[in-house]
Amino acid sequence: MCLGVPGRIVARDGETGIVDFDGLRREACLSYTPEAGPGDYVIVHVGFAISVLDEDEALRTLAVLRAIPGGLDEISR
Amino acid sequence: MRYLDEYRDPVLARRLVREIRAAATRPWSIMEVCGGQTHTIVRQGIDELIPVRMVHGPGCPVCVTPLAIIDRALAIAARPEVIFTSFGDMLRVPGSGADLLSAKARGADVRVVYSPLDAVGLARTNPDRQVVFFAVGFETTAPANAMAVLRAAEEHLGNFSVLVSQVLVPPAMAAIMEVAAVDAFLAAGHVCAVMGWTEYEPLAARYRVPIVVTGFEPLDLLEGILMAVRQLQEGRFEVENQYARAVRRTGNTHAQEAVRRVFRVSDQTWRGIGEIPASGLVLAPEFARHDATLRFGVGDLGADEHPACIAGEILRGTRTPLDCPAYGDACTPRRPLGAPMVSAEGTCAAFHNAGRTRQERP
Numbered sequence: 001m002c003l004g005v006p007g008r009i010v011a012r013d014g015e016t017g018i019v020d021f022d023g024l025r026r027e028a029c030l031s032y033t034p035e036a037g038p039g040d041y042v043i044v045h046v047g048f049a050i051s052v053l054d055e056d057e058a059l060r061t062l063a064v065l066r067a068i069p070g071g072l073d074e075i076s077r
Numbered sequence: 078m079r080y081l082d083e084y085r086d087p088v089l090a091r092r093l094v095r096e097i098r099a100a101a102t103r104p105w106s107i108m109e110v111c112g113g114q115t116h117t118i119v120r121q122g123i124d125e126l127i128p129v130r131m132v133h134g135p136g137c138p139v140c141v142t143p144l145a146i147i148d149r150a151l152a153i154a155a156r157p158e159v160i161f162t163s164f165g166d167m168l169r170v171p172g173s174g175a176d177l178l179s180a181k182a183r184g185a186d187v188r189v190v191y192s193p194l195d196a197v198g199l200a201r202t203n204p205d206r207q208v209v210f211f212a213v214g215f216e217t218t219a220p221a222n223a224m225a226v227l228r229a230a231e232e233h234l235g236n237f238s239v240l241v242s243q244v245l246v247p248p249a250m251a252a253i254m255e256v257a258a259v260d261a262f263l264a265a266g267h268v269c270a271v272m273g274w275t276e277y278e279p280l281a282a283r284y285r286v287p288i289v290v291t292g293f294e295p296l297d298l299l300e301g302i303l304m305a306v307r308q309l310q311e312g313r314f315e316v317e318n319q320y321a322r323a324v325r326r327t328g329n330t331h332a333q334e335a336v337r338r339v340f341r342v343s344d345q346t347w348r349g350i351g352e353i354p355a356s357g358l359v360l361a362p363e364f365a366r367h368d369a370t371l372r373f374g375v376g377d378l379g380a381d382e383h384p385a386c387i388a389g390e391i392l393r394g395t396r397t398p399l400d401c402p403a404y405g406d407a408c409t410p411r412r413p414l415g416a417p418m419v420s421a422e423g424t425c426a427a428f429h430n431a432g433r434t435r436q437e438r439p
Contacts, residue, residue, distance in 0.1 A: 001113070001218070002217040004270070004323075006078075029224065031331065032220055032329055043267070045217055046192050046218055050267065051270040051271075051323045053323060054321065055322075058080060058322035060321070061319075061322060062084075066089065070092060
């Protein structure tokens with residue numbers, strides 16, 4: 001129910017924008033993300049952008065995960 | 078897809094599983110509150126890979142919408158002047174007699190919308206019909222539902238109303254903390270994208286439980302679990318944010334402001350759990366003309382649950398679907414008795430879709 005999908009804003013006209021989800025483009029209400037513009041990634045839920053995706057934080061999370069030491073790549077159950 | 082695929086990397090997932098196994102010296106129990114997270118955990122088998130007991134919480138607005146509200150929806154949808162609009166996942170939720178999909182099959186004008194604003198659009202283009210939107214959801218969905226009401230009010234659309242069943246997560250978490258034996262919680266990432274996590278700080282302190290705001294992809298969940306385990310191992314009880322790419326501490330203040338304008342906090346009945354004080358939202362008095370319950374006079378409808386269903390205990394995390402005598406037998410996703418079997422995010426449906434079966438005792 002609370003599914004939110006990250007997409008990139010390709011155009012903004014006031015309260016409304018076009019958001020690209022990997023090639024699929026949909027209209028979304030951008031009233032709650034006034035700071036977001038073309039090129040920004042937003043999390044869209046039921047047609048509304050609820051959060052601007054922080055790309056630095058996204059990279060930081062991945063860097064933390066990639067820094068976990070590797071080892072045997074098989075998990076024994 | 079960017080910002081999704083990176084968080085599904087199986088190599089990193091295996092490393093996280095190893096880290097969790099190495100970190101956990103006790104069989105901690107951790108509750109994920111959100112049904113979307115339950116779905117990922119069960120489908121990916123995450124709970125079967127780690128030495129942690131994952132407890133599945135109330136997690137889905139579809140699952141906790143009271144039977145009486147579904148019956149009100151059915152009564153409204155049956156009226157010839159009504160176009161009844163809803164998110165798709167509410168259509169198969171059984172009321173005491175039927176569901177919205179079967180009402181549609183019998184001729185009711187029931188339509189699935191992608192956004193609440195689509196319902197407002199229908200009211201605009203159908204001035205001779207009454208358009209009702211089923212405003213269901215957690216804090217994630219409340220801003221969208223609020224905006225629909227604000228737009229309808231601005232445009233003086235007298236033929237638009239909402240049937241509200243909005244619930245708030247922190248009061249429910251507090252109610253669960255009172256009864257369930259859970260060591261830590263994963264808070265729902267998109268609820269927190271809207272609300273932030275300040276409401277969880279007093280809960281973590283009062284109940285001495287770690288709370289980790291967590292995303293929805295496999296790596297998010299594994300990292301959230303690892304962060305919770307580390308807190309438990311170190312004896313810390315804090316709110317931490319795993320989902321930093323989408324969630325700030327104070328949330329989305331613009332969205333919160335709209336919710337505050339349109340709704341008021343009220344006591345709320347949760348299906349399977351009962352009434353939880355100050356855990357729901359109702360329309361503010363100034364928007365009463367858009368309240369479908371008042372407009373169609375359906376406030377008196379009540380209903381009883383099926384006696385075989387243990388949904389309440391499942392939603393509170395005190396029992397699992399495998400403890401239910403009806404699970405997989407009298408109750409399946411095709412013929413659900415209770416709400417957790419209806420939505421794909423419901424715990425029972427997640428178990429059933431993952432092929433988990435009840436061990437018959439001799």
